[in-house]
Amino acid sequence: MSEYVKYLPLAKPKIGVAGKTGSWRTEKPIYDPSKCIKCDLCWLHCPEGTIDVGVSENGYVRIDYDYCKGCGICANVCPVKAISMVPER
Amino acid sequence: MVVAIKTLPKEKYFLPGSAACPGCPEAMGLRYVGMALGKKAIIVVPAGCTSVIQGLAPGCAVNLPVLNVPFASADAVASGLAAAKEIIGEDAVIVVWAGDGATADIGFGPLSGAAERNDNIVHICVDNEAYMNTGIQRSSLTPYGAWTTTTWTGKKEAKKELPLIMIAHKVPYVATASIGYPTDFIQKLRKAASIKGFKYIHLHAPCPTGWRFDPSKTVEMARLAVETGMWILFEAEKGKVRISPFSKPYVDKSKRKPIEQYLRLQGRFRGITKEDIKILERMVDEAWEILLKLT
Amino acid sequence: MVVKPLTGNYAVAWAVKLAKVKVIAAYPITPQTTIVEKLSEFAERGLLDAKVIRVDSEFSALAATWGAAAGGVRAFTATSSHGLLYMHEVVWWVAGSRIPLVMAIVTRTIGPPWNIWTDHSDIMDQRDTGWIIMMAEHNQEVLDSVIQLYRITEDPRVYLPGIVGLDAFILSHTTEPVDIPPQELVDSYLPPRRQPYVMTIKEPLIMGNIPADLKWNMKMRWDIHASLIRAKEVIEEADREWYKLTGRSYGGLIECYKCDDAKTYIIGMGAWVGDMRDAVDRLRDEGYDVGLIKVRFIRPFPDDKIASVVKNAKLCIVFDRSISAGSAGPLFLDVASHIHRYGINVPVVNVLAGLTGLDVTSNEIAYVVKKIYDSFEKGELRNNIVWYFGGDELWW
Numbered sequence: 001m002s003e004y005v006k007y008l009p010l011a012k013p014k015i016g017v018a019g020k021t022g023s024w025r026t027e028k029p030i031y032d033p034s035k036c037i038k039c040d041l042c043w044l045h046c047p048e049g050t051i052d053v054g055v056s057e058n059g060y061v062r063i064d065y066d067y068c069k070g071c072g073i074c075a076n077v078c079p080v081k082a083i084s085m086v087p088e089r
Numbered sequence: 090m091v092v093a094i095k096t097l098p099k100e101k102y103f104l105p106g107s108a109a110c111p112g113c114p115e116a117m118g119l120r121y122v123g124m125a126l127g128k129k130a131i132i133v134v135p136a137g138c139t140s141v142i143q144g145l146a147p148g149c150a151v152n153l154p155v156l157n158v159p160f161a162s163a164d165a166v167a168s169g170l171a172a173a174k175e176i177i178g179e180d181a182v183i184v185v186w187a188g189d190g191a192t193a194d195i196g197f198g199p200l201s202g203a204a205e206r207n208d209n210i211v212h213i214c215v216d217n218e219a220y221m222n223t224g225i226q227r228s229s230l231t232p233y234g235a236w237t238t239t240t241w242t243g244k245k246e247a248k249k250e251l252p253l254i255m256i257a258h259k260v261p262y263v264a265t266a267s268i269g270y271p272t273d274f275i276q277k278l279r280k281a282a283s284i285k286g287f288k289y290i291h292l293h294a295p296c297p298t299g300w301r302f303d304p305s306k307t308v309e310m311a312r313l314a315v316e317t318g319m320w321i322l323f324e325a326e327k328g329k330v331r332i333s334p335f336s337k338p339y340v341d342k343s344k345r346k347p348i349e350q351y352l353r354l355q356g357r358f359r360g361i362t363k364e365d366i367k368i369l370e371r372m373v374d375e376a377w378e379i380l381l382k383l384t
Numbered sequence: 385m386v387v388k389p390l391t392g393n394y395a396v397a398w399a400v401k402l403a404k405v406k407v408i409a410a411y412p413i414t415p416q417t418t419i420v421e422k423l424s425e426f427a428e429r430g431l432l433d434a435k436v437i438r439v440d441s442e443f444s445a446l447a448a449t450w451g452a453a454a455g456g457v458r459a460f461t462a463t464s465s466h467g468l469l470y471m472h473e474v475v476w477w478v479a480g481s482r483i484p485l486v487m488a489i490v491t492r493t494i495g496p497p498w499n500i501w502t503d504h505s506d507i508m509d510q511r512d513t514g515w516i517i518m519m520a521e522h523n524q525e526v527l528d529s530v531i532q533l534y535r536i537t538e539d540p541r542v543y544l545p546g547i548v549g550l551d552a553f554i555l556s557h558t559t560e561p562v563d564i565p566p567q568e569l570v571d572s573y574l575p576p577r578r579q580p581y582v583m584t585i586k587e588p589l590i591m592g593n594i595p596a597d598l599k600w601n602m603k604m605r606w607d608i609h610a611s612l613i614r615a616k617e618v619i620e621e622a623d624r625e626w627y628k629l630t631g632r633s634y635g636g637l638i639e640c641y642k643c644d645d646a647k648t649y650i651i652g653m654g655a656w657v658g659d660m661r662d663a664v665d666r667l668r669d670e671g672y673d674v675g676l677i678k679v680r681f682i683r684p685f686p687d688d689k690i691a692s693v694v695k696n697a698k699l700c701i702v703f704d705r706s707i708s709a710g711s712a713g714p715l716f717l718d719v720a721s722h723i724h725r726y727g728i729n730v731p732v733v734n735v736l737a738g739l740t741g742l743d744v745t746s747n748e749i750a751y752v753v754k755k756i757y758d759s760f761e762k763g764e765l766r767n768n769i770v771w772y773f774g775g776d777e778l779w780w
């Protein structure tokens with residue numbers, strides 16, 4: 001950088017750059033751990049990367065509802081229908 | 090080298106809370122670029138959906154170095170950037186992440202130039218088959234018969250055969266891929282990154298917003314494209330084509346699902362006639378014929 | 385001291401070689417071609433350690449040059465006329481990105497009709513972009529200026545790209561004796577390259593995505609302008625340091641010739657300034673108290689310098705080799721509006737001459753100046769925008 005040039009068109013990576021995009025949802029994915037076969041396909045195909053796998057004590061799949069846009073791809077690709085879409089409120 | 094899902098890195102190179110539409114294939118694709126290349130990649134992004142998906146500065150949804158560039162210039166900028174990195178001795182993979190507009194239309198000249206010079210870059214054409222970012226106008230990669238905001242009664246021209254054009258440039262590596270088959274895409278991207286010279290990967294990216302289908306069906310749509318034979322997954326090295334495993338079953342025409350199964354699910358094909366379907370079927374057959382001749 | 389007979393284009397090539405540029409990407413266009421040919425030869429014969437990218441168009445040329453510069457290396461390109469217009473989108477992008485690089489413009493007029501000869505339309509068309517823009521008077525200045533511009537553009541007080549302009553054929557293809565400074569001298573003059581940021585795998589930095597705050601965006605535009613203003617001091621410094629090493633000075637932003645006791649000033653930019661010097665000598669012999677202000681840099685515009693010279697003048701005559709059609713010559717517009725800012729109420733007359741490569745001799749310059757001066761003295765100045773087509777063909 002420069003102590004003289006102060007205004008540059010630069011950015012840094014940021015989570016939630018478009019805000020809490022979870023507020024966009026009209027449908028919400030609900031995970032049923034009892035059906036889950038831990039195939040990682042939901043993690044693989046989530047466009048936002050809001051699904052984490054193998055990190056939570058409350059089940060293999062963890063969905064970040066702050067940012068999940070409710071697209072429904074996870075439910076669509078799950079081979080055992082362990083995720084279902086329910087209306088958001 | 091088959092890529093196993095469980096071996097893919099969990100680091101997030103594309104961060105949640107981006108400005109992408111729900112179900113966006115470009116967001117998916119960017120995650121796969123991160124999984125394939127990680128911190129080695131510098132992404133060159135010309136005008137397109139991803140310009141907006143990055144979100145608002147000083148933040149960015151992409152967790153990699155990104156150079157946003159004028160619409161037509163991506164391949165030329167990447168050529169210069171690659172030259173600099175080689176001179177400095179930095180082991181970077183320069184990736185152009187360009188839509189169908191930036192690749193096949195406005196950026197076609199510089200694309201061809203970089204390919205002919207065999208500059209050391211990977212060009213990924215993320216093909217959602219229209220100028221989506223500016224509101225779903227047709228591009229040369231819009232398929233025959235598709236509605237767009239500039240082809241209200243369906244596009245009259247056929248989809249420009251970019252992969253074949255790139256094979257004719259005799260570059261070291263040309264491949265097609267699909268966001269419906271991420272492991273195949275990641276494997277191809279890693280292979281491309283290991284080759285010196287110009288590499289081209291054409292990534293099929295079904296767009297719920299522009300093609301008019303439910304956002305939950307993005308992956309289903311991408312897979313149907315392959316299962317009907319309308320999208321062919323292959324690699325070409327030194328001009329010799331190799332049909333990829335996920336497309337192999339469909340070499341046999343009888344195994345291909347009827348293309349109506351794919352077309353019917355998309356609002357952009359709502360106005361399609363029986364004649365159009367016959368034309369499209371013929372186009373699919375011809376595409377396979379030509380490709381198989383090159384195997 | 386090595387003096388070689390060099391064309392302006394070869395002087396550019398030698399300067400690029402001395403500046404140890406690492407990446408060159410250019411597309412041929414008459415009359416720039418011999419710059420790139422010479423640089424290709426230097427590179428292929430191992431005299432210059434640089435990668436030459438033989439791009440597919442001028443648009444790609446500046447894009448690739450900028451890509452290399454953003455990647456951290458000293459880069460260079462050159463073009464003219466239609467090539468410059470073709471890359472115009474990238475010209476803006478480079479300035480906005482604040483990545484320094486140097487481009488030589490062999491100024492050539494713009495068609496239709498097709499015309500390879502000189503005027504300043506192409507370079508003047510870049511005035512708004514945020515680049516540092518200067519023009520040389522002769523081939524020694526061409527060589528020296530390219531080197532100076534690497535120092536100026538890469539200065540942290542500036543961080544903007546820069547253009548060195550040289551008139552088509554008059555300089556680009558005309559041989560003059562040029563002193564080629566030793567490599568060690570240039571090495572001591574040019575510090576290692578600096579830039580505000582680099583695109584590197586070492587950190588996830590993003591350049592250019594949409595800003596959330598438009599105020600912040602507008603401040604970037606302000607910053608470019610402020611950096612150009614700050615560049616004035618850097619330019620003067622660069623000239624002084626060059627003088628210490630080579631004994632050659634160009635006065636910094638402007639150079640004055642016979643200004644001390646002048647009451648009427650001729651103001652111009654480019655190769656024809658040399659002819660203006662001759663004209664001034666001739667006019668002085670005939671008793672006119674004329675001086676010459678050579679404008680070296682048009683961006684940043686040397687408003688304060690020019691104002692301090694002309695503040696007690698009787699008359700200024702600005703020669704433009706291009707027109708902002710529908711208004712007036714661009715150099716005239718800058719001069720007239722800026723001296724007005726300083727409250728200086730000197731009449732300024734604009735002469736449009738030499739456009740589309742129409743040759744203008746020093747005698748003709750003297751003729752025009754006399755005509756204007758004499759009319760002015762009699763209070764009979766018909767217009768202060770005058771078109772001159774040579775001989776006695778003056779259109780008021």
